[in-house]
Amino acid sequence: MAEKFRQIATASLRAYRGGPETFSEQQRIVLDYINSIPLAATPAGGEVTGLGDGLGMVRSRLFHD
Secondary structure, three states: OHHHHHHHHHHHHHHOOOOOOOHHHHHHHHHHHHOOOEEEEEOOOEEEEHHHHHHHHHHHHHHHO
């Protein structure tokens, strides 16, 4: 429980380090999360993690096949 409290406190302090407006920090956190979760997998390319990786797979399929 103490470790979780430390994590929450650290994250809160990090979010407010730029001032009271935290919207841009919230956007960055969500973007980092989306770019770190597995979205799909393909037989040829393996696991697709994040939007950039997914778009790269689509691009390679469209322009190199």
